[in-house]
Amino acid sequence: MRHRSRYDDWYIEFAPGEFPLQISRPNPQQPTDLHSHTFTELVLVTAGEGQHTCGDDAYDLHLGDAFVVSGRHGYTDCRNLHLINVLFDAAALGLPLAEARLLPGWQAFFAIEPALRQQHGFRSRLRLDPASLAQAVGIVDDLQRELDSKRQGARFVAIAHLMRLIDLLARAFAGATNPDADEVLRLATVLGWMEAHHAEPIALRRLARLAEMSERQFLRVFRAATGATPIDWLIRRRLATASERLRCGTPVTTAALAAGFTDPAYFSRQFRRVMGVPPSRWR
Numbered sequence: 516m517r518h519r520s521r522y523d524d525w526y527i528e529f530a531p532g533e534f535p536l537q538i539s540r541p542n543p544q545q546p547t548d549l550h551s552h553t554f555t556e557l558v559l560v561t562a563g564e565g566q567h568t569c570g571d572d573a574y575d576l577h578l579g580d581a582f583v584v585s586g587r588h589g590y591t592d593c594r595n596l597h598l599i600n601v602l603f604d605a606a607a608l609g610l611p612l613a614e615a616r617l618l619p620g621w622q623a624f625f626a627i628e629p630a631l632r633q634q635h636g637f638r639s640r641l642r643l644d645p646a647s648l649a650q651a652v653g654i655v656d657d658l659q660r661e662l663d664s665k666r667q668g669a670r671f672v673a674i675a676h677l678m679r680l681i682d683l684l685a686r687a688f689a690g691a692t693n694p695d696a697d698e699v700l701r702l703a704t705v706l707g708w709m710e711a712h713h714a715e716p717i718a719l720r721r722l723a724r725l726a727e728m729s730e731r732q733f734l735r736v737f738r739a740a741t742g743a744t745p746i747d748w749l750i751r752r753r754l755a756t757a758s759e760r761l762r763c764g765t766p767v768t769t770a771a772l773a774a775g776f777t778d779p780a781y782f783s784r785q786f787r788r789v790m791g792v793p794p795s796r797w798r
Contacts, residue, residue: 541600542595546589556602564576569633579642601658630742753774
């Protein structure tokens with residue numbers, strides 16, 4: 516890992532050639548200044564208490580808390596705080612996130628709760644029960660042993676353990692009984708459904724019904740969580756599918772229709788707007 520500064524901020528990134536999956540166990544955790552990362556940081560609280568600072572906000576941490584770091588963050592008021600930090604670059608590792616995004620729990624843990632954290636005051640976070648926390652720590656131990664072994668295939672197996680951990684946390688969030696996470700889980704169900712059905716006609720009325728919200732409330736919550744309207748999100752998701760097919764040599768019209776666009780001319784305009792080049796030049 517290496518630390519770099521940018522303007523008045525400092526951030527951490529994987530060094531060139533470094534395997535983009537590492538475990539950090541700062542036990543006990545010391546107070547740290549605000550900083551950011553160029554990778555995903557997954558945090559498990561295994562002992563003690565403290566405060567997690569995010570910009571101008573601070574959230575209490577307790578045993579069993581599990582969360583993904585979002586934006587600039589640091590730690591204060593650390594009282595025998597023990598953490599496990601799982602640091603990884605999903606794109607560099609080639610994780611099959613297309614499948615993971617179908618899981619409402621994945622949407623809740625990795626996308627929606629971090630986006631709504633300030634609005635919810637961290638109340639909708641995942642808190643693992645003792646058995647689930649022990650299982651998560653055991654998976655991290657397996658992952659660490661593989662990284663330390665440096666034997667042939669160790670990195671492959673380490674990635675498999677990371678996927679086990681992601682699955683455990685996603686399923687734990689999906690089964691959470693925290694009433695403050697109810698809105699997060701309802702929206703996560705919708706996003707998982709949209710991922711699975713993004714190439715089909717989708718009506719706002721149906722999405723709001725799935726979320727158990729009025730259309731007006733659903734639009735407000737969806738924009739807060741994703742930064743986009745449902746139609747804008749859907750267009751970008753369909754463009755991502757089409758771009759993958761184009762890279763494989765699929766003809767433009769075929770790729771457009773397979774991704775859910777019914778008008779090739781409209782598809783070309785949207786593709787150029789978002790991707791910066793016409794689909795015929797995308798390879």
